Amino acid sequence: MPAHEQRIEEHRITEQPYYLPRGEELEIARAAYADRLPMLLKGPTGCGKTRFMEYLAWELARPLITVSCHDDLSTSDLVGRYLIRGGETVWMDGPLALAVRAGAICYLDEIVEARKDTTVVIHPLADDRRELPVEKRGELLTAPPEFMLAVSYNPGYQSVLKDIKPSTRQRFVALEFDYPAAEFEAEIVALEANLDAETARSLVRVAGMTRGLKDSGLQEGASTRLLIHAGKLIKSGIAKRTACRVAVTAPLSDEPEMLAALDEIVSSVF
Numbered sequence: 001m002p003a004h005e006q007r008i009e010e011h012r013i014t015e016q017p018y019y020l021p022r023g024e025e026l027e028i029a030r031a032a033y034a035d036r037l038p039m040l041l042k043g044p045t046g047c048g049k050t051r052f053m054e055y056l057a058w059e060l061a062r063p064l065i066t067v068s069c070h071d072d073l074s075t076s077d078l079v080g081r082y083l084i085r086g087g088e089t090v091w092m093d094g095p096l097a098l099a100v101r102a103g104a105i106c107y108l109d110e111i112v113e114a115r116k117d118t119t120v121v122i123h124p125l126a127d128d129r130r131e132l133p134v135e136k137r138g139e140l141l142t143a144p145p146e147f148m149l150a151v152s153y154n155p156g157y158q159s160v161l162k163d164i165k166p167s168t169r170q171r172f173v174a175l176e177f178d179y180p181a182a183e184f185e186a187e188i189v190a191l192e193a194n195l196d197a198e199t200a201r202s203l204v205r206v207a208g209m210t211r212g213l214k215d216s217g218l219q220e221g222a223s224t225r226l227l228i229h230a231g232k233l234i235k236s237g238i239a240k241r242t243a244c245r246v247a248v249t250a251p252l253s254d255e256p257e258m259l260a261a262l263d264e265i266v267s268s269v270f
Contacts, residue, residue, distance in 0.1 A: 008102045011063035019048070019055035020188055025175050029056050032173050033148050038126040040169060041152040043177030046223025048188075049152045052177070053107045062146060063104035065095045069114035075121050079134055091137060100125070100132050103146030111151040112164055119168055125149050126171035156220055182208060185224055193231025199240070202269050203227045206244060209265045210252065217258055222248050240270040 032039050033056075041049040050066070057064035067078065080094040099106035111119060124131045130143040151172065153164060179185060182204050190200035204227065211221030226248050233243035249262035 038149040040172035046225030
């Protein structure tokens with residue numbers, strides 16, 4: 001198998017991921033894919049955006065290439081660069097170019113973390129052109145019908161310095177995500193952590209109370225992801241309060257007063 005095909009096969013999702021729909025997001029995503037429209041996923045950390053993309057990729061039978069964006073992400077990191085191998089100069093596609101060539105789904109997670117000069121490279125891919133310039137090779141890639149571009153960001157972290165430019169965001173169909181309703185979140189936690197229903201409901205109560213502190217100095221409340229982490233520890237025999245402290249409250253804050261308030265929440269539930 002050629003090297004580029006092997007790289008693509010590594011991104012195929014062969015087993016169905018668990019995803020509990022909250023509304024019409026799957027129907028909208030299917031329509032966007034059929035109409036070759038890029039998607040913007042908006043929502044807090046750990047609310048299921050990445051799992052949604054994994055489920056969509058599995059359903060569409062397309063490879064999913066995920067890029068975790070950060071401050072040092074360069075255009076070359078996305079598109080590709082020349083490397084020295086065995087004394088020869090060879091071209092290596094970046095994840096974005098690889099996805100375009102293979103007709104895969106490219107998911108840029110937390111796109112606001114990337115530099116503005118880097119995100120501009122997606123503009124011609126996210127409009128009617130569906131093209132990716134590979135300037136270092138003098139090449140212009142045209143995306144096949146199977147290719148899809150998706151990006152995500154957390155509106156809770158946006159600021160004057162970190163936000164998506166209007167010229168970027170107005171190219172996308174936007175899907176808004178939030179934490180599931182309590183009954184559905186408990187079902188997710190119970191299944192993902194292989195946990196009993198009552199403990200899962202208690203963890204969700206803890207999360208709901210932490211989210212109520214968002215206007216009292218806590219940047220964000222506990223995510224569904226953190227609840228699953230706590231649930232797995234509990235399932236492994238860790239005491240419930242201890243599991244909540246290391247997997248839920250400690251990751252949320254370093255401030256002693258806030259940690260004390262969070263520990264009180266846990267004590268009130270467990």
